[in-house]
Amino acid sequence: MAPFRVGIDSYCLNPLRMDPFAVLAWVHAAAGEGVQFSEVHPSPERPLDAGMLRELAAAARERGMYLEWGGGQHVPFDTTTWTPKDLAGLNRKAAEEASVLGARVVRSCSGGFFRWHDDAPPTEELLDDMARALEPQRAVFEDLGVTLALELHFEFTTFELARLFAKVGAEPGGWLGVCLDTFNVLPLLEDPVLATERVLPWVVATHVKDGVASLDADGLLTFPTAVGEGSIDLQGILERLATLPHLVHLSVEDHGGSFRTPFFDTGFRARFPDLGAEDLTRLVASAQRDAARVARGEVRITDRADWPGLCQKRTQRDLTSLRGLVAALDGQAS
Numbered sequence: 116m117a118p119f120r121v122g123i124d125s126y127c128l129n130p131l132r133m134d135p136f137a138v139l140a141w142v143h144a145a146a147g148e149g150v151q152f153s154e155v156h157p158s159p160e161r162p163l164d165a166g167m168l169r170e171l172a173a174a175a176r177e178r179g180m181y182l183e184w185g186g187g188q189h190v191p192f193d194t195t196t197w198t199p200k201d202l203a204g205l206n207r208k209a210a211e212e213a214s215v216l217g218a219r220v221v222r223s224c225s226g227g228f229f230r231w232h233d234d235a236p237p238t239e240e241l242l243d244d245m246a247r248a249l250e251p252q253r254a255v256f257e258d259l260g261v262t263l264a265l266e267l268h269f270e271f272t273t274f275e276l277a278r279l280f281a282k283v284g285a286e287p288g289g290w291l292g293v294c295l296d297t298f299n300v301l302p303l304l305e306d307p308v309l310a311t312e313r314v315l316p317w318v319v320a321t322h323v324k325d326g327v328a329s330l331d332a333d334g335l336l337t338f339p340t341a342v343g344e345g346s347i348d349l350q351g352i353l354e355r356l357a358t359l360p361h362l363v364h365l366s367v368e369d370h371g372g373s374f375r376t377p378f379f380d381t382g383f384r385a386r387f388p389d390l391g392a393e394d395l396t397r398l399v400a401s402a403q404r405d406a407a408r409v410a411r412g413e414v415r416i417t418d419r420a421d422w423p424g425l426c427q428k429r430t431q432r433d434l435t436s437l438r439g440l441v442a443a444l445d446g447q448a449s
Contacts, residue, residue, distance in 0.1 A: 124366045128141065143178045147180075152183070182216050183366065185209070186212065188205055188225045190245060191247075194225065202249070220294075222266055267310070277314065297347055298324035302337050311352045318359065325341065327408070334377045342437050353440060371416070371420075
């Protein structure tokens with residue numbers, strides 16, 4: 116049996132601004148097995164405090180569901196102005212909340228698309244700044260038994276996160292890990308399966324998201340699709356995750372929108388010095404196939420403005436499809 120439970124990231128339903136108990140109930144009714152909370156919309160009757168967190172933990176236990184938490188950050192700057200920001204208080208609060216919940220993972224997200232903007236600091240400088248900011252926080256996470264899971268979120272490639280972990284002397288299974296977003300590596304020009312392999316020992320949480328990468332005259336167009344309708348080799352990724360010695364939950368994250376990468380701009384491409392021939396070859400081959408699918412109208416961008424009306428139905432479809440992938444993997448193993 117593959118060591119997986121299938122749930123969602125709350126971002127799927129974020130436009131509905133459901134309180135955490137309503138999200139949990141929705142996922143349980145949809146036969147999901149857990150929630151990673153990226154955003155929390157507490158009701159006036161149940162403000163976000165230790166009492167509410169204990170209630171939420173009890174509600175999850177009653178349903179046999181996993182919980183993962185959000186609120187972590189790893190870039191020590193306000194990324195709109197690039198002025199310094201103290202992360203210690205933010206991360207301590209998130210880790211303490213996770214500990215009350217009984218969650219072992221805090222997802223960390225700090226923005227993204229830095230190298231798309233000329234005013235952003237060079238990536239290697241950011242990695243050094245992150246190492247200096249995060250290393251003193253090690254004891255907080257270790258004492259609480261919580262892992263800060265850095266999401267692959269249009270910020271840093273898997274090559275770069277590996278260098279960050281080396282800078283702070285972190286080891287797999289410890290206080291730092293990765294939230295593997297299976298789609299977000301595409302705008303950063305990484306092949307999803309190869310990216311998974313590079314950070315595999317560090318993966319402690321996921322955002323399972325299918326999608327399309329299409330090459331056209333304007334560069335690389337990427338956008339999410341429902342699970343099973345894109346071109347990401349999710350089965351191959353699950354096969355690799357199944358080899359891990361620790362349990363990893365599969366949390367669907369789906370949303371509307373699209374992203375542009377100026378693929379044909381050689382100056383921009385130079386900002387990805389680790390990009391190798393194998394990633395590039397796989398990405399281009401897939402993007403050419405996807406361009407034909409887009410041209411035929413087989414896959415389409417979901418407008419963000421339409422997502423609130425679509426999110427429940429599509430998230431339900433995502434859960435069903437992902438459970439099917441897990442069942443197929445279980446069948447191979449039996």
